[in-house]
Amino acid sequence: MSRENKTMYTLLGLLMYAPLTGYEIKKTIESSIKHFWQESYGQIYPTLKKLVELGFADFHIEKVDGKPDRKVYTITGVGKSQFINWLEKPIEKIPIHKNELLLKLFYGQHLDIRHNIAQVIQYKQKMEDILQSLNTTEHFLLTKRKEDPHFDYWMMTLSHGQCIVKATIQWCEESIRKLEEKQKG
Amino acid sequence: MSRENKTMYTLLGLLMYAPLTGYEIKKTIESSIKHFWQESYGQIYPTLKKLVELGFADFHIEKVDGKPDRKVYTITGVGKSQFINWLEKPIEKIPIHKNELLLKLFYGQHLDIRHNIAQVIQYKQKMEDILQSLNTTEHFLLTKRKEDPHFDYWMMTLSHGQCIVKATIQWCEESIRKLEEKQKG
DNA sequence: TACTACATGTAAACGGTTACATGATTGC
DNA sequence: GCAATCATGTAACCGTTTACATGTAGTA
Structure with missing residues (x-):
């Protein structure tokens, strides 16, 4: 079974909203799907290249004074139908998430209890930080994007x-x- | 920053309980930490080799009639202290978990609503299967391993x-x- | 007859991150 | 002067899975 490259569909999905540069794609991911999906430049740029090779996207170069050239990518008709096709497919597997805290806790008997308590407290703190950032994003969506047709799904x-x-x-x-x-x- | 190899510590942790073969390590993972940690043979066997090279484990060969030889690995004193050392260290980063359902749902506006409903229903079903298997494990622990000193941590x-x-x-x-x-x- | 359990291991490929290279502009 | 933002891209490396190779014994 071939391992499917979801990065491709992630980028196509973003290009469905608007034409974007690789740099903008990274920024967009950071401010929208970051809490359940990440992509690095090392994935984004080669995938963009591949998208063009496959005919799923086109690009044109925008020259801007005093700034590097922008390669703006646009999704093609073929790209759109490929994206919709992927969207409709049921998801096959739910990969397990390796959790280092649980691994350490599983072996916790070998340590003094207070060590284990400290680990859980630190983990809880990190979770509270994440919750904070999710709440901030929620507030942003509620005040700035409530009229967007995608709003309900984002929420x-x-x-x-x-x-x-x-x-x-x-x-x-x-x-x-x-x-x-x-x-x- | 060097990316630390937690597979090593996973194996050391299991060897803390008892000497094991690579095959047994795989089985043990499958029946204990599988829901938050997995290792394949492609990781286990080379790591076991490395463990011996580093002096963290020893092995001896057991010959069994009509079955392949068993390479039984035992943790050394150095291995034990390295393991405890790792256990005590606070965990640094919590990597995000890529979630394909959420990715598809994020782009859900491009699809008919009933498609999205179907996706969530299927996801829910998978979660119920996982819950079932967790409950089975819980029942096993409660009836068979209640007296084990590690019981509370496993639970x-x-x-x-x-x-x-x-x-x-x-x-x-x-x-x-x-x-x-x-x-x- | 075929499948499962026992048991060891490797090679290729994949998915992903990190570090690096390059360079202009804006703001502190 | 220094950091950040804009912007593109690659190479090396790491971690991991998958497929394969090999072989016996018991069971359905």
Whole structure:
């Protein structure tokens, strides 16, 4: 079974909104799907090249005074239908997420309990930071993008993040409580 | 910054319980940490070799009638202290988890709503399967391993999985409800 | 007869990040 | 003067999966 390259579809999806440069694509990812999807330049630029080779996108060069040339990519008709085709396909596998905290906690018996408590506390703190940033994005969407036709879908992906992170924070609190009890008893 | 090889510590952690063969390590992972950590033979065997080279593990060969030779690996004193050293270190980064459902849902406006509903329903089904398997593992631990000194820690990693999966199922139900409303209105 | 469990291992390919190279402009 | 923003791109490397090679014994 060939491993499918989703980077291609990620970029096509963004080009469905508007023509973009590689640089803008990176920025757009950073401000929209960052909490569940990331792409580095090392992926973006070669994929853009491939998209043109496959006829899924075109580009033209914009010359700007005092700034580097912009290579603006536009999705083609073929690209659009390929994108829709991918969108409709059911997702096959849900890959597991390697979790270093859980790995360490699984082996926690080899350590003093307070070490494990400290690890969970730090993890909880990171989760709270993530929740904060999700809430900021939510506020931005609610005040600035409420009329966008994609609004409801954007909010749904955001609310997924919020749900998971809140559940994780609750698990952290419960685990800290359990560990403190274990320490006493 | 060098990217640390956690596979090494995963194997050392398992060898802390008992001497094991590469094959047994794979089976053990499958029945214990599979829901948050996986390793393939392509990782396990070369890492075992490396562990011996570094002096973190030893091995001896057991000959068994009618079966292939067993290479049984044992953790050394140096391996133990290296493992504990890693355990104590705070975790640095929480990598984001690429989520294909969310990617498709983010672009959902390009599709008929019922397609998106179908995707979320399928995702929910997969989550319910995962929850089922976590509950089975929980039952196994409660009935067979309750006296093990590591029990509490094993249960904690399990409960993490259960919390996250339950929250995800709730998010699915909420999202399906929202999409159905959107379809009507 | 075919599949599963036992058991070891490698090579190729893939997906992804990081570090680097280049260079102008704007703002502190 | 220095950092950040704009902008393109590549090469090296790392981590991981997949497919393959090899072989026995028991079971459905």
